Amino acid sequence: MIQIKPNANFYSLGGISVHENQSSEYQEYRKHWIELPQKFILRDFPMHLDIETSSRCNLRCTFCDKLPLLNKGQLGDMDFNLYKKIIDEGSRHKLWGVKLSYRGEPLLHKNIVEMASYAKKKGILDIYFNTNGMLLDRDMCERLMDAGLNRISISVEGADPVVFERERIGADFKVILNNIKTLLQLRRKKGVEYPKIRVQTVRLPNLDLDIYKSFWEDKSDEVAAIDYKDESHREKGLVYDWACPQPWQRMTIDWEGNIFPCNNDDLRLLNLGNIKEKTVYGCWHSDKAKEVRLLHQAGQSHKIEACDGCPWRTAQIRKLQNS
Numbered sequence: 001m002i003q004i005k006p007n008a009n010f011y012s013l014g015g016i017s018v019h020e021n022q023s024s025e026y027q028e029y030r031k032h033w034i035e036l037p038q039k040f041i042l043r044d045f046p047m048h049l050d051i052e053t054s055s056r057c058n059l060r061c062t063f064c065d066k067l068p069l070l071n072k073g074q075l076g077d078m079d080f081n082l083y084k085k086i087i088d089e090g091s092r093h094k095l096w097g098v099k100l101s102y103r104g105e106p107l108l109h110k111n112i113v114e115m116a117s118y119a120k121k122k123g124i125l126d127i128y129f130n131t132n133g134m135l136l137d138r139d140m141c142e143r144l145m146d147a148g149l150n151r152i153s154i155s156v157e158g159a160d161p162v163v164f165e166r167e168r169i170g171a172d173f174k175v176i177l178n179n180i181k182t183l184l185q186l187r188r189k190k191g192v193e194y195p196k197i198r199v200q201t202v203r204l205p206n207l208d209l210d211i212y213k214s215f216w217e218d219k220s221d222e223v224a225a226i227d228y229k230d231e232s233h234r235e236k237g238l239v240y241d242w243a244c245p246q247p248w249q250r251m252t253i254d255w256e257g258n259i260f261p262c263n264n265d266d267l268r269l270l271n272l273g274n275i276k277e278k279t280v281y282g283c284w285h286s287d288k289a290k291e292v293r294l295l296h297q298a299g300q301s302h303k304i305e306a307c308d309g310c311p312w313r314t315a316q317i318r319k320l321q322n323s
Helices: 024-038 067-072 080-092 112-121 138-147 161-167 173-190 209-219 280-284 287-297 311-322
Strands: 010-015 048-051 097-099 126-131 151-155 196-202 222-226 250-253 258-260
Touching: 010 209, 048 080, 080 112, 080 280, 112 126, 112 138, 138 173, 151 173, 161 173, 173 196, 173 209, 196 209, 209 222, 250 280
Parallel strands: 048 097, 048 250, 097 126, 126 151, 151 196, 196 222
Antiparallel strands: 010 222, 250 258
16 A cells, blocks of 8 residues: 655654644645645645745755755856746645745845745745744844744754754854744734744754753744755665655745756756746646656656655655664
8 A cells, every 4th residue: 555644754842833723724725735645636736835045055064965966056046036926826826835945045035025025915825934044133033024924944953052063064053042032032022923933953863852852842833853864875776655745735946947846856857847938837737747646656656767766755665664
């Protein structure tokens, strides 16, 4: 039997989920997020888009799974008009969620606040991004709150400043901690609950998650962890009755406009086209996207070049095999 487990790489460690206490429409969105992939039901348009507003980053983390790939290519920011084209199409097709980040640091984009505001005005339900938190100063916090950002995931590995700064080259633990406290203070001052704050870590070896939870639980709404993907080891030929949920949930668009059926295709082997010439809808229903779904549904995802050796696929299958 094909096993498909949405969010299998995610672990909520403490606090209240950023998805709790939301509207009925939002709850419908999250229900479909889980159920549609499990039943292999395809919505007419992606529920969610990962939009790479910037591929640039102000840090050079030792464990970053994207850094080697980015160093080989050109770095840049998405054109604001190109971004608006994506959001406009999504708005017409009841796009529920957008994450304004992929491989880089979104706060480096000069228009990131306007991007969040534009998506909100176009009726997008869930607007958020991942950030390392270094640029999240008071002014940025206030502007993002006014723009209507729903939630924010701040990546912080551990609770030891010395170890943290050694692994996250260019980061300052005290600055990030103060930025998070400032955002919480501004929320209380304004009497609002948004953006909800998730402090999140990669599950690195030797990281004590109990200590991590204890340190961050009173400084955020939710504390979480995600599986580590070892990009240096791509295990080929792994056969298992497993299917990835992403082809039924989301698509990714990089800063140059290239469209992908997931956010793990770092070898760029599943490029479905460019938003400058194509539409998200057209790529979602393309023959190439259909083939990906059919092979996953049949437990034959190893036959897809981009999926065979995908570190995320390997990690999830190995967990199932060892459970």
